[in-house]
Amino acid sequence: MRLTVTPENLLEWIALKINMVPLPLLHAQIFPIVGKAVLEAADKGVFEAVHKGKQTVDEIAAECRLHPKALRELMGLLLVLGYFKQRDGRYTLTRISQRWVLKDHDESVFGMMLFNNRVVWPWFEQLGNYLQTGEGIQYHDHLTTDQWAYYQQAMLAATGTEAKEFGRKAPIPKNATRMLDIGGSHGQHSVALCKKLPDLQAIILDLPPAIEQAAPLLARAGMGDRVRHQAGNALTDDFGESQYDIVLLSSLAHHFSNEQNREVARKVARALKPGGVYIINEFIRPETDGKSDGVGTNLVGNSMDLFYGLTSTAGNYAISEIQSWQTDAGLKLSKVKSYLSIPGRAMVVAKK
Structure with missing residues (x-):
């Protein structure tokens, strides 16, 4: 596309x-x-x-x-x-x-449109400075309470259609009972899997300001205690050992540096049960050598790479980079799943 x-x-x-x-x-x-x-x-x-x-x-x-x-x-x-x-x-x-x-x-992107118009649009004025200095905005450090609310509504809107496809296509253990959703805020991906697997329960690990605004959004799903929030930070918290059948990192890797993502992968590998899966859900930056990654358009990957660089100083990663975090953590690579509803986006999957 x-x-x-x-x-x-x-x-x-x-x-x-x-x-x-x-x-x-x-x-x-x-x-x-x-x-x-x-x-x-x-x-x-x-x-x-x-x-x-x-x-x-x-x-x-x-x-x-x-x-x-x-x-x-x-x-x-x-x-x-x-x-x-x-x-x-x-x-x-x-x-x-x-x-x-x-x-x-229920599939409206209105929340993302409101966030982009009221919060994001002025950020583009900083693109020239970013190109000169490499210093991004790091917007998570500066959002007001109202902006956090717009942000969570935007994330909900952005994943409405994707979460449904994720629920259908994510390669997960059929007997899974515990899931860790890192940075999952609104919880749509966890909800989709819990609806699919009646014995599955999910913990959404996220920052306190995100939870404050995302909790009402999650409550709409009516999943009770099966999907719940836990305040924390993926970069500093320990995830435990042999705790989870599924760990999901969706739309968060682009906020982290290469080394930070490696460290998160190491903690995830330790936290997975044998046979558990680690899914990194992201927009994909096209491979620099021009080889096809099977994900789709370069326009989406490259534009989001620049956008995330400007706004959070990291950016998108190529599939080979993401898989290197997983293999270095001792995980075995599985098939990459691309999205039809969101061009340029994919699930990069590894198993313990």
């Missing part, structure tokens, strides 16, 4: 083919306004207003307290992007908007 410029007629195809179209101009001028327009539309309640039946620009503007002229321009762009259909001046939602953008839909 790639983000591309698609010609709409033969002349445009020829212009692209012979390099007449200044693609860098599109990247620099068009893509930023596209991203910000989608975020602002979600934040300002435009999609929700149309869902309520406000179909004309004037009706939507009144509902959202927006300027009609500015909103008409926004709606024109969102129409082209496929978020709306329009007929006789009346707008309706497309299937994309209905499934992915409405905040009450």
Whole structure:
């Protein structure tokens, strides 16, 4: 899956083919306004207003307290992007908007859109400094209480679809009874596996500020004591010995350095029961030698690598790097599982 410029007629195809179209101009001028327009539309309640039946620009503007002229321009762009259909001046939602953008839909990414618009967008102003100094933001150290809340809602939104696929595809022992979910916050991955295995119980190890905001999100799953939080820090806590059948590290390795991930893997190997599995769930950075890793698009892996470098100073890792942490800890490699719903993302699995 790639983000591309698609010609709409033969002349445009020829212009692209012979390099007449200044693609860098599109990247620099068009893509930023596209991203910000989608975020602002979600934040300002435009999609929700149309869902309520406000179909004309004037009706939507009144509902959202927006300027009609500015909103008409926004709606024109969102129409082209496929978020709306329009007929006789009346707008309706497309299937994309209905499934992915409405905040009450169980697969909605609305939480991530709100977090990106209200918290993340200003971070991009620091990219130039990061490129000069290599010093990232380390945002976990600076989030306010409100920002932690946005962050946890975003993580919940980002994994709604992924967790379902994880529950179907994760290669886990069928008789597993204990799981450690490191940095699992909202607990969707643990919940998915516990629904699959009736005897499984999971502990979610996370930072206290994360638990404070994630606990209400986990409570919605109604898993009672089968999935519970435990305050801690993966870098400093001991995980015990021969305690768990499954250990999951999802969307956390990119916050840690190479050596920190090695140390976590060593503690995980000690904590696993014989036959237990260690799953590292991450966006994958493409191999530097150009060899295919079977995960998919370079756009996702490379863009998230830069984003995580800027925001937490580590970044994505290639599959070979992740597997080296596992093998150095004495674990045996298993098959890598890629996601259909989240391009560029994979489960890197090892067994004890």
